[in-house]
Amino acid sequence: MSDAPTVVLERDGDVGIVRLNRPDRLNAVTYPMLDLIAATLRQAVDEGARAILLTGEGRAFCSGADLSGRGGDALLDPGESLRRHYNPMMRTFADLPVPIVTAINGPAAGAGASIALGGDIVVMARSAYLLLAFANIGLVPDAGGTWLIAKAAGRAKVLEMALLGEKLPADQALDAGLVTRVVDDEALMDTALDYARRLAAKPTVALGLIRKQVAAALSGTFEQTLEIEASHQSIAGRTEDFQEGVAAFLQKRQPAFRGK
Incomplete structure (x- = not known):
């Protein structure tokens, strides 16, 4: 067994690059790895990252749960495994105060599809695919x-994917509104990193609020959304970046946001 960390964090300026690092297992996740993904995302933010790029090492993004070795909780009830490991990891995605770009470099199956689609900007390699394989082994979709x-795609598409358990190619994922952009495989990382760098240069507090605002709008009412917008605008309006943005607009120059 390799002693290499299953999740790796690197930096590119203000971008934290997180790599799933079990290429020999197609980046299949174990319970400890799920916990490490969440911890690494938080670490990136704690160390000052203003945007995160998440991808997989090797030829897959993530093949889902490692059914052959799930760590110390191998005998855990599947529902409890979600509550203890999968759900906290996905909540970490949702709660981060910075935007996330996911670069789907290969197959994203099972929970791997959820992780891939958890990004705010989702860039997909043309050869990659999404797969909700749960029904093929007698389970139900999880990890959100x-x-x-x-x-993103509606009732018909999620039922088709979940009930049939068939691969969804990149171009069809784009047509369904599941991903932001599909690019040739060799252009994937450059394209995703460009997105992440652009996001990292923007007003970080405002972007974090936008993430939460959109998530709330997907489940809330119009009136609730109006109130959330007003509350968030009060917060954004007190930031240094707002002052810089206004000054740059009046002075007809590019703003230099600092994420504060």
């Missing part, structure tokens, strides 16, 4: 996949 796909 039901919500993520239903909200």
Whole structure:
């Protein structure tokens, strides 16, 4: 067994690059790895990252749960494993105060599809595919996949994917509204990193609020959304970046946001 960390954090300026690092297992996740993904995302923010790029090492993004070795909780009830490991990891995605770009470099199956689609900007290699394989082994979608796909693509698409358990190619994922952009494989990382760098240069507090605002709008009422917008605008209006943005606009120059 390799002693290499299963999740790796690197820096590119203000971008934290997180790599799933079990290429020999197609980046299949174990319970400890799920916990480490969450911890690494938080670490990136704690160390000052203003945007995160998440991708997989090797030829897959993530093949889902490692059914052959799930760590110390191998005998855990599947529902409890979600509550203890998968759900906290996906909540970490949702709660981060900075935007996330995911670069789907290969197959994203099972929970791997949920992780891939958890990004705010999702860039997909042309050869990659999404797969909700749960029904093929007698389980149901998890890690938020039901919500993520239903909200983005609608009832018909999520039922097709979940009931049939068939691969969804990149171009069809784009047509369904599940991903932001599909690019040739060799252009994937450059394209995703460009997105992440652009996001990292923007007003960080405002972007974090936008993430939460959109998530709330997907489940809330119009009136609730109006109130959330007003509350968030009060917060954004007190930031240094707002002052810089206004000054730059009046002075007809490019703003230099600092994420404060």
